[in-house]
Amino acid sequence: MKFGGTSVADLERIRRVARLVNAEREAGHQVAVVVSAMAGKTNELVAWTDGAGPAGQGLASSDSEYDVVVASGEQVTAGLLAMTLRNMGVPARSWMGWQVPLIADDAHGRARIDEIPPEKLAAAMDSGEVAVIAGFQGVTRDGRIATLGRGGSDTSAVAIAAAVGAACDIYTDVDGVYTTDPRIESRARKLAKISYEEMLEMASLGAKVLQTRSVELAMAYHVPVRVLSSFVEPGEAPGQGTIVCDEEEIVEKRIVSGVAYSRDEAKISLFGLPDHPGVSSNIFGALADANVNVDMIVQSHARTADTANMEFTVGKRDAARAVEIVRAAQSSIGFEDVQVNEDVAKVSVIGVGMRSHTGVAKTMFQALADKGVNIQVISTSEIKISVLIDAAYTELAVRALHAAYELEKL
Amino acid sequence: MKFGGTSVADLERIRRVARLVNAEREAGHQVAVVVSAMAGKTNELVAWTDGAGPAGQGLASSDSEYDVVVASGEQVTAGLLAMTLRNMGVPARSWMGWQVPLIADDAHGRARIDEIPPEKLAAAMDSGEVAVIAGFQGVTRDGRIATLGRGGSDTSAVAIAAAVGAACDIYTDVDGVYTTDPRIESRARKLAKISYEEMLEMASLGAKVLQTRSVELAMAYHVPVRVLSSFVEPGEAPGQGTIVCDEEEIVEKRIVSGVAYSRDEAKISLFGLPDHPGVSSNIFGALADANVNVDMIVQSHARTADTANMEFTVGKRDAARAVEIVRAAQSSIGFEDVQVNEDVAKVSVIGVGMRSHTGVAKTMFQALADKGVNIQVISTSEIKISVLIDAAYTELAVRALHAAYELEKL
Numbered sequence: 001m002k003f004g005g006t007s008v009a010d011l012e013r014i015r016r017v018a019r020l021v022n023a024e025r026e027a028g029h030q031v032a033v034v035v036s037a038m039a040g041k042t043n044e045l046v047a048w049t050d051g052a053g054p055a056g057q058g059l060a061s062s063d064s065e066y067d068v069v070v071a072s073g074e075q076v077t078a079g080l081l082a083m084t085l086r087n088m089g090v091p092a093r094s095w096m097g098w099q100v101p102l103i104a105d106d107a108h109g110r111a112r113i114d115e116i117p118p119e120k121l122a123a124a125m126d127s128g129e130v131a132v133i134a135g136f137q138g139v140t141r142d143g144r145i146a147t148l149g150r151g152g153s154d155t156s157a158v159a160i161a162a163a164v165g166a167a168c169d170i171y172t173d174v175d176g177v178y179t180t181d182p183r184i185e186s187r188a189r190k191l192a193k194i195s196y197e198e199m200l201e202m203a204s205l206g207a208k209v210l211q212t213r214s215v216e217l218a219m220a221y222h223v224p225v226r227v228l229s230s231f232v233e234p235g236e237a238p239g240q241g242t243i244v245c246d247e248e249e250i251v252e253k254r255i256v257s258g259v260a261y262s263r264d265e266a267k268i269s270l271f272g273l274p275d276h277p278g279v280s281s282n283i284f285g286a287l288a289d290a291n292v293n294v295d296m297i298v299q300s301h302a303r304t305a306d307t308a309n310m311e312f313t314v315g316k317r318d319a320a321r322a323v324e325i326v327r328a329a330q331s332s333i334g335f336e337d338v339q340v341n342e343d344v345a346k347v348s349v350i351g352v353g354m355r356s357h358t359g360v361a362k363t364m365f366q367a368l369a370d371k372g373v374n375i376q377v378i379s380t381s382e383i384k385i386s387v388l389i390d391a392a393y394t395e396l397a398v399r400a401l402h403a404a405y406e407l408e409k410l
Numbered sequence: 411m412k413f414g415g416t417s418v419a420d421l422e423r424i425r426r427v428a429r430l431v432n433a434e435r436e437a438g439h440q441v442a443v444v445v446s447a448m449a450g451k452t453n454e455l456v457a458w459t460d461g462a463g464p465a466g467q468g469l470a471s472s473d474s475e476y477d478v479v480v481a482s483g484e485q486v487t488a489g490l491l492a493m494t495l496r497n498m499g500v501p502a503r504s505w506m507g508w509q510v511p512l513i514a515d516d517a518h519g520r521a522r523i524d525e526i527p528p529e530k531l532a533a534a535m536d537s538g539e540v541a542v543i544a545g546f547q548g549v550t551r552d553g554r555i556a557t558l559g560r561g562g563s564d565t566s567a568v569a570i571a572a573a574v575g576a577a578c579d580i581y582t583d584v585d586g587v588y589t590t591d592p593r594i595e596s597r598a599r600k601l602a603k604i605s606y607e608e609m610l611e612m613a614s615l616g617a618k619v620l621q622t623r624s625v626e627l628a629m630a631y632h633v634p635v636r637v638l639s640s641f642v643e644p645g646e647a648p649g650q651g652t653i654v655c656d657e658e659e660i661v662e663k664r665i666v667s668g669v670a671y672s673r674d675e676a677k678i679s680l681f682g683l684p685d686h687p688g689v690s691s692n693i694f695g696a697l698a699d700a701n702v703n704v705d706m707i708v709q710s711h712a713r714t715a716d717t718a719n720m721e722f723t724v725g726k727r728d729a730a731r732a733v734e735i736v737r738a739a740q741s742s743i744g745f746e747d748v749q750v751n752e753d754v755a756k757v758s759v760i761g762v763g764m765r766s767h768t769g770v771a772k773t774m775f776q777a778l779a780d781k782g783v784n785i786q787v788i789s790t791s792e793i794k795i796s797v798l799i800d801a802a803y804t805e806l807a808v809r810a811l812h813a814a815y816e817l818e819k820l
Binding site for chain 1: 421424455458459461462463464473474475476477478479481482483485486488489490491492493494496497503504506508509553554555
């Protein structure tokens with residue numbers, strides 16, 4: 001069982017979590033619980049590290065001491081939940097990353113899990129004790145605290161489940177995975193099941209319900225994951241939620257499973273590029289060297305000139321840095337002008353059915369055209385189509401696509 | 411170097427601490443720094459454990475999970491100070507109790523230090539790195555977090571100093587140890603030196619400047635301790651403070667070194683006790699079994715009756731429990747009535763000179779009598795005399811005693 005920050009935001013909610021844990025235990029299950037920091041705590045801690053560390057947004061997070069400070073948030077929640085369980089008569093103890101141990105590499109602030117020897121946890125759970133594990137944190141091989149990056153508690157939970165051979169229930173503030181954001185489209189439907197592949201695309205394309213890396217990990221180790229709500233009253237069951245599983249386990253196949261959107265990207269346009277080989281490599285090589293992730297890319301040629309234009313998207317927080325980097329390389333790349341547009345949104349349709357069905361793209365482009373939504377950039381994969389549009393049209397586009405694929409009928 | 415909660419209360423103060431650390435380093439010293447939680451943080455964490463743990467003031471602290479929660483405060487400060495130092499170009503890293511390791515017993519919430527293998531810390535310091543150590547915390551032999559009780563960071567600091575063979579500078583919000591509390595007596599004088607024995611009495615009799623256990627430890631291992639202020643401006647030196655050392659190192663002996671006071675006690679009076687052997691043992695045995703510390707004790711006999719009265723003091727927070735315990739044993743003890751008085755203060759004069767000089771008690775009682783202060787209970791040791799008085803007379807008594815021993819002339 002994994003509980004996020006809003007589910008453990010105060011002592012009353014921690015008591016609610018304790019009741020859910022106890023219900024699982026009374027249903028005959030051995031339980032390990034992974035917890036996030038109380039909502040707001042991580043932000044407070046990160047703000048302190050920003051003040052103490054090197055100047056510049058986010059730079060502090062590469063310092064190993066960032067991890068020492070920020071990991072304390074999950075430590076507090078784990079201790080409080082274990083106390084609450086004990087106080088209800090449920091045997092429990094907390095486990096920090098270094099106690100499990102959840103061994104991670106030393107890429108501080110965004111470490112990856114190397115290994116989780118399951119023996120200690122398994123022994124504690126076999127003895128009837130609930131294991132309350134601080135999420136988001138591990139320990140490096142030389143004994144330092146390492147954190148897994150934002151949202152890392154989902155990843156901790158799936159990894160722990162894989163290590164001890166368990167299923168993983170992710171409790172959050174929604175009761176499952178929806179065809180799209182219900183705050184935008186009230187006719188959004190909760191999905192009973194969704195494949196790992198689709199969930200992965202949904203997560204990386206903007207759906208906040210699960211962290212991308214946790215889904216990758218679940219897929220790699222075939223960990224059955226369920227998304228369900230922690231916001232239930234005493235005595236009430238948390239419902240069935242949404243099961244994330246292998247595609248083969250989903251009987252009723254859908255062509256499109258969901259519509260996702262993200263406003264976290266910025267579009268960078270380079271104009272007047274020389275039209276010869278090596279230009280793209282110059283641009284994206286420089287960005288890759290600086291660890292800037294580039295998402296969508298489109299190159300266009302002016303009809304009457306021998307120059308080209310290049311448009312690509314990066315995360316909004318990387319936009320200023322990306323512009324600096326290309327400007328610094330202006331002479332070697334050889335462009336005339338660079339512009340940034342932060343008023344863009346990426347809207348995507350996702351579905352494994354695209355593999356076998358044609359016409360999905362046509363339906364998408366038609367639906368957007370009917371509403372007068374201009375498409376700036378397109379990118380596709382085997383099971384998704386994404387378009388970059390003017391951010392002002394986000395809600396309109398999401399609703400139009402939800403209707404076009406009749407997702408309200410799921 | 412040890413810095414308490416008010417010295418690291420925010421990022422600006424942490425930067426001031428970093429400058430003091432760097433100055434020591436530039437003076438050619440290897441430095442280990444022990445830090446407390448940022449002022450107010452421990453209280454916040456303790457309040458959460460009170461809400462999560464068993465009902466009843468302070469009961470939560472015996473839970474091993476209390477330590478997990480509360481130890482996070484020092485972890486945050488240690489990480490932030492290490493970051494700040496690195497950002498100033500000073501090599502530094504943080505050390506949690508489990509990383510040092512500072513091995514403690516499993517008396518959670520009030521653990522005692524068993525052992526500090528110095529190898530890892532010494533190697534880091536030899537490499538030129540400042541070791542920033544989270545105070546107040548250790549690790550049990552089975553790998554759980556244990557805290558040393560309130561004020562435990564002083565104890566951590568002295569223990570670390572003993573382990574690595576260093577002197578221990580305790581930085582606090584005052585610039586040394588005074589003959590009495592300067593907020594009460596403006597003519598209080600800062601002591602250049604004070605013996606371990608006197609400091610121990612001062613600390614246990616109410617002076618808040620050092621934690622009692624840290625002084626015991628310093629005395630046992632002959633760790634030179636200095637108390638000085640962290641509240642200095644950039645470029646300013648922290649002054650000489652007060653040196654706590656062996657009595658032999660103090661050339662100018664004083665008869666009385668200081669006047670301490672405490673309002674943390676309550677007086678419990680038992681009336682109409684049977685006057686036969688075993689009564690005291692009944693009363694104080696029951697209290698000891700319940701871990702209630704009794705301080706001053708006086709027994710009196712009514713001139714005309716064959717019954718006795720007994721008065722004793724306990725910590726204010728233990729008073730209600732102490733009354734419950736004696737009430738529960740009323741039939742076996744056999745007293746008629748019990749009363750509690752929380753409006754009492756203990757005022758003490760301390761000085762190693764009492765060993766060789768007579769008349770110290772006489773001067774004390776005369777000074778108090780001159781001001782009309784009634785003495786309720788008296789207790790003495792080789793180097794101190796304490797009296798229990800009406801709390802309303804505390805300041806008056808402190809000033810009268812300070813004048814009577816001419817401490818302003820030190």
